[in-house]
Amino acid sequence: MTILLRDDAASVATLTMNAPERLNALSDDMLAALHGALDDIAQDTTIHAVVLRGTGKAFCAGHDLKQMQAGRKTGDGGTAYFKDLFARCAAMMQRIQSIPQPVIAQVHGIATAAGCQLVASCDLAIADDETRFGVNGVNIGLFCSTPMVALTRNIHRKAAFEMLTTGRFISAREAQELGLINRSVHSDALSRETAEMAHSIASKLASAVKTGKQAFYAQAQMTTAEAYAYAGDVMVQNMLVADTNEGINAFLEKRNPDWT
Known part of the structure; x- marks a missing residue:
């Protein structure tokens, strides 16, 4: 199965995270695929806007915890692997904002931890009104420090700190009110609303x-x-x-x- 799908139409590239059995977790392979696709799109002058979405029940559930736990099985207890992992993730998130084309997150289901970071890193975001967002690593003893960077550049500091320290999920409506997403829409309208935004941007110089x-x-x-x-x-x-x-x-x- 191809972990990341790309479809180009009318100057819009649609990237679809395609690991539904893992809720589109940001595994090593997914991070590499996303960064590679962004690099390719950055050089593609035929593409004027990008849509990022996920297959299955969720947009993205964050890092692949099973893979992270496997990374501990080294002489240093995983120190080098974890450092490299978070550096690669940060580089991919920053690449979203450094490519010339605006990137729109089309969000559904859940966007948690690094998945919420992914939404916050995109230039724009539209979500299904049933979507839930969280930086909930604290619930398992892992404070979402890297997701915090993108989150605190999107929403009010006290709201971000509450999410980070309580692990509380917020609704799409609250995410819109806080500025994490541009708007929430009914699930039936999600693809259409996202496409309309992408094509509006793509029509500009x-x-x-x-x-x-x-x-x-x-x-x-x-x-x-x-x-x-x-x-x-x-x-x-x-x-x-x-x-x-x-x-x-x-x-x-x-x-x-x-x-x-």
């Missing part, structure tokens, strides 16, 4: 979206003054793009742009 995504994450780490100076330079470069000139002229002339 790809170079502008690429520039904007990179700037979005860069300015978030700056002071307000630094961010304005940086964003101003980005706007200048964007204005000098020939297709941007065409887009503005088309708007003023009330016609569709002829982008190259």
Whole structure:
């Protein structure tokens, strides 16, 4: 069975995690497949948006605990394996945000621990309104420290800390209110709503979206003054793009742009 499926249509790449018997856990193979696919998509100028989803009952249940436990069977008790595992996971999560194309998580069932981290790392997220989200490692004695990084960059700090320390699951509605997802929809509408968002993004000038995504994450780490100076330079470069000139002229002339 192929652990990660890719389907391209109308400038949108759909990546489907395909390990339903393990609730699409982020095993070594899954991490490698995701990172490899993201690297490929980053170089593919025909793709303007990405949808990430899972097969079976869940979006993603986090790390593969059986595999992690097997990693203990080394002379160092698993220290080197665990360090490498979390580094590889962090690199994959960051790759989501560094590729030019916006990535939309299409979430259903559960998104727990590193699976919740995966949702938080995606640029956008739409969830089935029955989905539950949690960073519940504390329930088995493992504080979700790496998922915490992405989670605290999405939702209020006190809400994140409560989830991390109690292991409490939140509903899709609460996830939307906290800012973890963009919106929740009925299961019958999940694929359609996600596709509509992806195709809306894919219809825009790809170079502008690429520039904007990179700037979005860069300015978030700056002071307000630094961010304005940086964003101003980005706007200048964007204005000098020939297709941007065409887009503005088309708007003023009330016609569709002829982008190259």
